Every structure is written in structure tokens, then in C-alpha cells.
Amino acid sequence: MSAAAGPERGLRAVVGTALCVAATWASLLALGGLVEGSRWYTVACTAVLVVAASAALARAVSRTWWLPTLVGGLVAAVGLVLRYGSPPGRPQFLPDLDALARAWDVAREGVRVVNDSYVPMPDVRPGEMLVVLGAVGVVLLVDAAVLAVRVPALAGVALLALWVPAILLGFPAGALPLALTGLAYLALLAFGAAPQHARAGRARRAGAAAGAGAALVALALVAGPPLMSVPGWASMSLPRFGAGPVGPLELSSELDLRDSLGQRSSQVVLRYTVTGAEDDGTDDGEDGAVDLGSADDDDPVADARLVGPLRAFTLATFDGRSWERTETDDLAGWDPAGLLASDPALRGLPPDPAAGTLATVEVQVGALSEQRLPVTTFPRTLDAAEDWQYDAARDEVVSDDPTRDGERYAMVVQVPDLTADRLRDAAPGTPPQAELYTAVPPTTNAEDVARTAREVTAEATTPYEQALALQSWFRSATNFVYDTRVPPARSQDAVWDFLQTRRGYCVQFSTAMTIMARSLDIPARVAVGFLPGEADDEGGYVVTGRLAHAWPELYFEGLGWVRFEPTPASQTGPPPVWANPFTGATVPASVPDEVDRDQAAPVPSASSTAPVADGPSGPGEDVSWLVVALGTGVGLVLLAAAAGIGVLLARRARVQAYLTPERAWATLRRRLARRGITWSDATTARAAAVRLEDEIGRRSSDVTAADAARAALASLLAAVEAQRYAPQGAAAPQDVASTDADRRSGTAGTRGSDRTEELAGWVETIRLACTRPVSDRPRADAGPSAPPAGP
Template sequence: MRLTIASGAAAFTAAFLLSPLFGGGNWFWTSLGAVLAVMGAGLLSSRLALPAWAAPLVGLAVTWIYLTFAFTSDKAWALLVPTKESVVELVRLLGVGWADIQRYAAPVPDTEGITLLTASGVALIAIVVDLFAVRLRRAALAGLPLLALAMVPATILPDPISWPAFILAALGFIGLLVADGHERVGRWGRAVLVRRTRVPAGPPAAGSMPANGLRLSGKRIGFAAIAMAVLLPALLPAMEPVSFFTFGVGGTGAGRGNSISIPNPIANLKGQLELPEPQEVLSYTNSDNIPRYLRIYALDTFDGQQFGMTEPKGAPQNRTDNGPLPEPTGLGAGTPKKNVVTDIRISDQIERLAFLPLPYPPRQIQVDGDWRADVDTLMVFSTREEAAGLEYQVQTSEPQPTADLLDSIGDREPNVDPRYLEVPDSLSPEVRQLAADLTAEAGSRYEAAVTLQRFFTTDGGFTYNLRTQGHSASALRDFLLRDRAGYCEQFAASMAVLARLVGIPSRVAIGYTGGVQLAGRWSVGTNDSHSWPELYFEGVGWLPFEPTPAGAAGQGSARVPEYSQPRPEATAVATAAPTSGASSVADDTPQDPQARRNIRELEAEGQAAAGTVDVDESMPLIGMIGIGAAALALVLLIPAAIRLVTRTRRVRSLGRDDAEPSGDRAATASPGRQPSAVVAAWAELDDLLYDYGIARVPSESPRALARRLAEQYELEDDPAAALASIAAAVERVLYARNPGRIGPMRQDLRTVRKALAAWVPRGRRVRAVLLPPSTLRRLRGFGERLLDGFDLLETIRLRWTAAQKGS
């Protein structure tokens, strides 16, 4: 019975790991009922002593009855007994649930079909766990089906598993192992509790074994393992993937199963830009032979620190092989368009990319596999396919707005999802004021957008630099108001935030610039990774802007859109009165392939020719190794520091309480009172012996210990007298009503230490200083006392059992 209940509890605690996958709580209670039904079937099988192969069949039957009652009771006989109609309805609900999972992305709504699928899956896991742990007596193997539950959120969700859920699931599995150990050891006889207490335990019964002693050790190991699994990852530095073709920490989730994971596309953007030798990601040709930005992700949410992406949703009708894709949001019939056909070939070495790089907006895609379009953003993704080595054709209908057109529609109220205008209240007031000041004289939203772009490219004094701060509200404020140095991700995100503050819907696109034309094909490499903002204008839709300064762009093929450039009359004025940096914005589409090369490469070549190559400010490997070794040495010296502080405190106290008590104080001194100097001296002597590896028998009196040490180590007269003096002082404090005057013991303790050190090998003396065993003993004892706290539950259970037997 104990093992059956433990197996059910382990299955249910592991089911808590599924919580992030659902948007409601119905699945929880339904799964709990399914686990209870399996537990009931297991108890029935154990009661009837059924063979191991029959117990799972009973579990399946009981689960079927429970699911019939929970979902199709109106079609069952007496609400419980399955009928033909109830079976048909269950099958239909399973099909609906499967379709819903295909349609929705996590967190999914807990519809009736999804709840049925979840409860059925948890019940099957519980049945397998019961089979391994109870029927086959292989409790350790029961961890495999429990691990299957953990793998579902781990492979679907980008975030790590919640540590409270992990702890709960681990405790459930440890409880199963403890119950199995209790059942096995309990067969040998009565279990006797073994504890480190001052009250001696009674002798065990004949044939018995110290079962609880073994079990408590197992619990300590289990709790320690859980603590290390939770705490160590928090203490270790975060690691990012080294692969140059991976988008996001842990990859994008290449589409295993029925949901895709949200990538963190910004995570590797900087890493690709810093590659010394760019690698080709893709190549393409198009019908007009003009390079275009290829968007992969559209980040639409802003939390005050960085932009994130709402997980896309692809319905079956939005599959690419079903014909044209959904119409782009906001693009009106009156806006002129240009139809372009692009043939794209992805490198076969790209890893875990489940999104297609596409020019925006795609109208129709011819690609092999199950690829679907998100209606809101027109990102094309797959939950089953990977883009590596893929070849596909994209037909686009690109809006061709002019500055006059955008100016004329700039005052139209945007009819778009409110999330594209959301900015947290915690955003710095200085940033809000900056947005208002920059666009104060703009006559329309379009003029405000152009003003913001010009602020980053020319007017604001921004520079391109890969060595920037991280993501935080203060980093955004410092970038806009103080440092004004960053790379494309900072420029794109900052312009998108300022646009939202002035009422322009915005999002951040992540992808690639047009690349370099080689042998008739446009080649796009890792150095062409780019980020840019997309702003929304009613009647035209989403348009890209380019806030990265053109004079220091990290991508040789980055370009400012024609509709966002100054009008011809403004260009004429600028030509008459040129200003620094203005010409670089107008001429943004170089025709020479050499000019399209990454500007950082050209700058490095020029500096090398002039003999003025920048010094790499990053720390060399030997320096990083040295810092790591120093940090490790400091950690290892913690016990030595604790020992030094303890010994110093004791030595300082050796001169205290050495005066003889007199008068009423001496008369009322209790036998248990110990002057601090004697306590400190005896404790220091005890640690000294332990550090030097000198055995001390617990039954020895202080006088007997002093006599044995003097004889065993052949101490001279002075060390022997000093040791005898310390022992006499300890005995007087312990046993005398009035210990009298206690002389100074600092010199005695120093004499004893020198005498004993002369008999100890040098290696042991070094260890006593650098890694003192006495301090390690205290640290180990502290950890054991913490783990002993968990044993209180066992004590309560034993006492409750003993009380019941006594009654």
C-alpha cells in the first residue's frame, strides 16, 4: 500500500512540471482525479494479489471509467459504464484536443479536448510508474516515465523548468525510492530508528536491521542532491551557445512536437557580428536584382528592458502549400505595390532554425514541408521542419510609398493591436521627455518617424560600437542620453520605443541585410545579421526604417529606405550648406561590391596599412585563467580564514575571567559556570589535536589526556607542565565549587602547540593551516544539522505510532 501511494504521488508531482504549458487550471484537477483512479486500481490489484501483467490492464480499465465519468457521463450508463456513444464521444474529443494542440502555442487554453489528452497522458505515466515500482520492484526505472513528463516542457518552452516544480517532482521521486527501500529492508524484521542523540537507543530485535538509519542517509543524499541541482546553476555563470548559426540561448526549438519554442534572436546577434571570419548563411536571387532585408523574427512586446516575441500561431489554413498567405496588416488597395519573386537557398550547416528568412511582406511561398504563416506578423515557421539546406521561392508585393503619401496619411488613427503601443509605466521620464522634445515640431506621425531616424543617424551624435551595455531600463536611458554608442540592436530597439511614446505602433525585426552579390547571387553571411525597427502607418502597413548610423554601419549592405530620406528640396538645401555626416545618409546604396563589405573589415584593413591597428581591450586567456584560479584559491581558503578568526578570538579571551571570585560571587557560583578563558583554551587545544591528527579518546579525563600526551610524545618538562596546567584548570572549572584563581594560559597554550608541532609531519602542519580539519568538521556538522531538520517529520510519525500503540 505504501509503495502504491508513493508511486501515484511521484507521478502527480511530476505532472506539476506541465503547468507552464496551460493557461488555466482544469487540467490540474482532472489529472489529479486520473492519478487517484490509477492509485485506486493499484491498491485493488495489490489486494487481489493479481499478477504483474494484469495490474496495468486494471489501471487502464479504471482510467477509462474515470474519463467516461469526467467527460462523457451523459452518454454513459449510470454515469460510469462506457457505452458505444460514450466511446465515440471520447474519440471525438481526443481528435479535437489533438487539433487544438496543433493550432495553439503554449500556454494553450485548457479546452475540453486538451484537458482530456493531458489527463490521459498523466494517467498512462502513472500506470507505467506503478508497473515499474510496485509490480516489477524496479523503483529506479520508474524515473524514466517521470522524466518523460519533464521533457515535454523542456523541449517546447524556451525558459528553464521552474525550480519549485523541479523540487516538488524530485521530492516525489525520492519519496518513491524511500518507500521502496522501506519495503525492501522491512522484510528483514522490525525497523529501528538510528539517530545521533544523547539517549542511547534500545537494542534491535533479533534479525532486525537499522532500516531507518539507511533510509535517513538516503534522504540526506537526496535532499543534498536537490539543493545542489537548484543552487549550483544559479551560482555558475550563464553560458551562451558557441554555434554561429544558433538563434537564441538553447536554440529556437527546431520544431519537435506540436508547439514551437520562442527564440531569443537578440542573444546571438552580437556574436555573429563579432565573428572574425563571416560564414555564409544563405544566398538568393530575385527578379529585379536589388538587395532586400530578409526578416526572420518580429519582436512585438517590450517589458521595459528589451523586446520579446509573442509566440506565433499557425492555423492549418495558413500552411504555405494552401495558396496565398494572409494579407499584410494595414496595407490598403490604394498604395502602389511592386511584385518581386525571390529564390532563396539556406546553408545546410545552419542549426535549429525553424523560421524562414523572407522579404516583407510575403504573398506566396513555395516550400517543401509543413510551414505556416503567423497572421499578425507573417513570420513563417514550422513545428516539424528545419530550414537547413532548404530551397524555396517567395513572391512579395512590396508597398512603394512616397514621402508625400506617408505625409498625407500620417494623421490616420492606427487600427492595430494595442500591444504595438504598450510601454511600461516604469520607463524613465527622461526617455519620455526626449521623445516629446524630438517630435515637438513634427506635423504628422510620418514626420515624427523621419525625425527619430535622423536623430540616430545624423543629429544625435551616435556612433557604432559593439562594446555596449546589456539590457535594462538604465542601459536604454544611458544609451539615449549619455553614451550614444551601440550596435544595430540598440538603435532598432531605442527607435521603436521612442516611436511608441509618440503614438506610432512599432516592433523590432531581426534578420539579415541584403548581403553582397557574388557570381550573380546575393550572398548573405553572419556579418550581415541585422536588427531594424518596423513602424506602422494605416493604409500602408508595416514599413522598415534604418536608425543605425550609415557612416559607421556594421553591415555593408544596410540602407536607409527611400521614403524616409529627405525630399529633393531638402537635399538641395543640404548641398548648398553641407554638414558633417549628412552626405553619408543620402548615398546609402553603393554599387561597388567592395563598398558593400562590412565596414569594420575595411576599417581594420586601413588601420593595419597605416600601422594604427586598435588594441584589443578584451582580457587575454591567461588573464581569465589567472582570475579564475585566484577566485578558486579564495574559496578554498575560506576554512583557513574561519580557523584563523576563531583562534584569534580565543587567544584574546585567554586573559579574561582569570581573577579569583570573591565574596558573595564566589559563594553563589554554580558548578556549571565555566570562565571563558578556560573554555577558550580547552576548545583551542581540542581543535589543535584534531588538526594535527592526534587521537583523543572521548572517555579520557583532561588529566589522563595530558599524562598520555606527555608520555606518548615524550614532551619535555616545560611543555608537559603547560599541558598539565591547562588540564588542571579545566578540571577545577568543571568539578570545583570554587575554582579559585586561574593563571594565564596563553603562554601555556603556545608552548604546547610548539611541542606537538615538532612531532607532526610538515604536510600535516601545512594542511592544519590551509585546510584545517577542525573547521571542516564544524561545516560538516552544520550541514548535518540542517538535514536532520527533515527527520523531525519521521520523529513525529514514530511518536504518533508509539502513542497509538500505547493507547
């Protein structure tokens, strides 16, 4: 701590706190190029304000330099646990061990988000927690440097910490955030340089500090560009370690239903184009080209929605909580002109325009590191590199080496004319390794799950109608809520927990429908891949990590694996045309009231995801009431803190009147003037003291009281003259030794309090001796009474 004085106090401390908050807010803008959106900035600024206000309130009631930082840290810790450790769907107002554990899990997830995401990082709760944690840490360090130890220059180190990630990764926030941070830091330096007590020249020094800061900023703005163009300067640059992606996306092959939705990414993982037969067809099929035939006016438009999602892999083994993938060695090459399909009857045949709509899909890999090639779920030909092999049992294309940025492959997709009527007449098929796709884990609630499946499909008469009833039941907004946070487990059966809480994201929806379909003897599996891309300005489609998704596939005789979509429409758009009740399919009588009202809604720009991939643009949860409650609570806390500080400042106003000898002398002069004892501004303190000694002699008949008043007057005079004429307002001569000793022993704050009380005692002693009328104190040499000294 500075030897000059204790921590800042009073109105000056309030101003310093405001400057610390402003500097931290400005420095947070440095992260604008690293994190998407603005919600994180709003939350972080609110947290900074609350923590700084808590530290300011503690500083107002305590003279200990370290206590405000400790209080601010405790408030920050409790706030982080309550915000990020509350159970999903309901607020929590008192922290407990469970909340602490959940907050710790969110923090760990945030670290994984930072490590696995691309720049800019998505604005998700785990990442937001780390940003808020860093922001409150910075404001506490800045507050301690400026107001506790009173070395404002150290605040620059803490503020720089928020700029280091942007500098190292090569994503600067721009000139305005840098200028605001610089101005805030200059204001902190000027605050520290401003004198605490001396009034003389205060306006001049404040103006000089402000002028110097403005001149420095102006000089940087004007001289910066010319200097950067000078030879030598232009060749120097900061490292750009993060100019590109900070890590490719990889889909996990193990999905845990009890994990909340994790990291999301806006980085492009795939780009592709879709062209119809009229655009790409050939008439001879020479040189390995595929004959697409001729286009029909009634054919659907060839676009990303027609081709559907791109599936990377499927999962069959489920233990009641998580999915696991089992690898196979049964891999082989394929004929690039023949179809690859889950239906063995179609495999190896050339694309047939009579069997469905043909479309050419050309794909370019982006930031994707995946050992399974994303391909359409429909039968397709595939022209890819030779190191890829085909897994016929799963209808997957795999390799020992992952995809590379810039890798290309092409498909001719045969989109079948799949209708509800064809599916309604189809029986459950028998896929290869059928035992894997009909197994139901023997959990304690397996029979409860099966009974629920039978109740939902009670009016269905065919396997397809059963599947459609399950899908409609899950998609109904009155039955389930899409939520990226998974509630705590209630049992050993994750599917049963989901059916009880009715909250989850695509992994929960797809898993529940898959297991319930198996309980109805329909082979089912979970597929993982990417939803159709978003159109770009060049006529193609872009797939980002946000579009990673999981969905169920059911196996029908003669049709192979057929996709269904139980995840709500708010995240996935309408279901496939063959599974959409509004396209002519007959829904069982018990289901119409449960059909999702949003199925005809436009396709959103972001979709739900598997926890290993990157998630949606935001959870579909109603938290507006929680935001209002939180904002109201924060406002009440701030109002209470302001009121408390105001009361404390008002109570201390009288004591602060004697804070320095100069103030004590001015208070004494003002109070004596009310009794007619005055002197002009030209009168020195010593001359005024001589007059006061005469008044004490005239008015006091108590020798002991008169001697005490003269001694107090002498001490006050010495202190005033020392402050006025000694260098830097040194202490009164009789107190110099003790003051130095106090500073060395670290009790300067306590000594300052004692000094204030001593000054107040001197003023009160002199006032009592000088302000009583002379008539109240009869003297031996006077008559019955003497004229009063004043009015």
C-alpha cells in the first residue's frame, strides 16, 4: 500500500469506483471480435457493476484496504453460482453444494467450448460464464490497484489481460474499443495524480491533466497513420496465431443423454451446390458420367431441402444413458457409377429417373475433421478419393484419415417418391445385424417407456402410423419443450427421465423415439450429421457447426432406413414430406390435438445439435420472467447500496469538517463569527490566535479551562502553520515523530482517525472558551457585570 495514505474514501472513492467500472466496460469490448452476439457483453457489464458496487459499499463502512476486494470477490462467487448453477427451468436464490457442482460443470464445459470452437466463439452460457468470470476478476484487480493500494498504473496490467486473447488470435476489436480503453486508463492515471486534500490549484491541476490526456489521444490519432507508413514500421506486425480456425470440428460418436448441449460453432464445415437433371444431365454416360435423364415439369425443385440432411454416421448400441459406436472391418470399395443405399435391392444399380428425382450434389469440405464422409440419406452415387471405403451394413463411407479442408466429392442423389401411402403399406424390415436395432436396454423403467409408447400409439394400426404418432407427440409444443440444458437425473433410465421432465434437445428427442419404436418392434437407430445448409449469395449452400443434428431412422421392408423428425419445428423446420401430417397422411384419432402447431413455420437459420457438435442459435425456453426478476433484484441491490453510501457520507460530514488542520481552522472561524469574533482574510493565523488568547482571558473565569483552551489553540495554530508553510503539508511539529512511526508500522489509517478526533477536540475547547458572553463569567476587578463581547 502507498505510504502516503490509506485507501480512498468518501466521494473520491465513489468517483474512483465509477472510473474502474468504465475502464473494465471499455476493455470488455476487446472480446467483440472473438465472441458472437451481445448478450455476453450485457451480462458481463451487469456483473461488473454489481461487484464494483458491493466493493464500494464495503469500502464506505470499513477502513481496511483489503476488505472491499474480499467482499466483491464473495459477491462475484455467489452470483456466478446462482446464475450458472441454478437447476434448469427454475431460479435459485441461495447457493448449495448442488448449485456449486452444476456451476463447476458449466465452467468445465466453457473451457471445452473455448478449446473446440472457432473464432468467433458462439455466445453460449458456458462460454459466457468464463467471460463474466474474467470481467469480475479484472474489475476487482483494477479497483484494488486504484482505490486500495492507490497505484493506478498497475490497473493497466489487469485491463491488458482482456486484450491479450484478441491480440494473440489476430482478431482485434477495432479502433473505437482501443480508444475508449486508452481514455479510461488515462482517466484512472489522472485520478491517482489528483491531490486528495489541498484545494489550492486543484482546478488548474485537473485541467492540466485533462488537457494532457486529450492531447495524447489527439497526437496518437493524428500521428499514428503517418508513422505506420514509414519504412521499417510497416514491416512489423503482431503474431497472428489465430488468424484461421482454432480447431476443426469433429462429431463425437458417443452421445450422453445427461450432458447439456455443449459447444457451438459458426465456422463453415461444408459448402455444396445442388443442381437438377436439366442442369447437369448427359445423354451418353461416357467417361463414367451418370445419365440423369431429362427433367419433368412436375419434378420437385432440386435444392438443399429436397436432398435433405447429410448423414455422417449412425448409432445402434444404447445402454440406457449413452450411445456408443462399434466399428467394423467389413469395408469395401464401390463403383462410382452405381448407387450406394441402405436398401440392398438398389445397391449397385445406376440412378434411374423413373425411380425418383435426380440431383447432383458437389461438396467442398471446410473446417471438418471427420472419418465418416457426410452423405445424403437417399440412394446416391459417390465420386470421392480412393482412400474412402463403404460400410454396406450401416450405409456409411469411412476412412482411416479424416476429411481435410478443401477436399471435394460429388454425389448423384436419387430422391425417391416416398409417400405416406407407400410407408403405410410397408411392414418393419429386417436390416443387417437386426438384433442391434431392436434391442431395448433392460433399465428399471424400460416397461414404463414401453407402456408410454403403447399409449401414444393406441389408435395406430400400422408401423408407419405408430411412427407418425410418436413423432407428432414429441413435436407438440404442449407436450415437450426444447431446452439445451438437461435437468438432473432422476433415475438410471435417461429416456424415462426425459419423458418425465419433458425438456431436452435433439439427442433426447431422437433417442426417446428410437427406443420407443424398438419397444413396438420397429427397427430403429440414431443418425448424426448436418441439417440442410443455408443458401449463400453464390447459389450454393453453407453448412456450419450450428447445423449439426441427430435424428431417428426406422427400417421398413423394401424402403430401407427412413428418416423421421421428432425434434420441435422451432429448431428443425417442418418434418420430411412423407412424415408430415399436413401433406395428406392420416393421423390416428387420438393425436390431432397434439400435433405441433409450428410445423408449417419457416425453416430457421440455426438448428438443434448433438452435444458433441455445435448447437442452435438459442434455446427455445421462456426465461423472460427470470430476466425481469434478475434485473429487478440487481436494481434493488444498487439502490440499497447507493442509499447506504449516502447515509454513511451524511453521517461522516461533520467529522470530515475537521479532516485537516486547515478545515478545522475554517470551522472554528465560522463558528466564532456567529458570536461576533471575526478577523479579515488578511489576518494571519498567528495574529488571529493572539486575539483569541485575549478573548479567552477576558471570558474565562476557570483557570484550568483557560489553560486548556490556550494549549488547544497553540496546537491547532502549529498544525495550521505546518500545513500552510511546510513542504507538502507536513504534520504539526509535535506529531511528526509519531506520524512517521505510524506509517512504518502500518497504522496510518488509524492515526488519521485519531488525528481527526484531536482536531475536533481542539476546535470545541477553543469555541467553548471564546463564545460565552463575558457577563456569564464575572471577574474580580470588574463591576457587577461587564458588557457582552458580541451579539
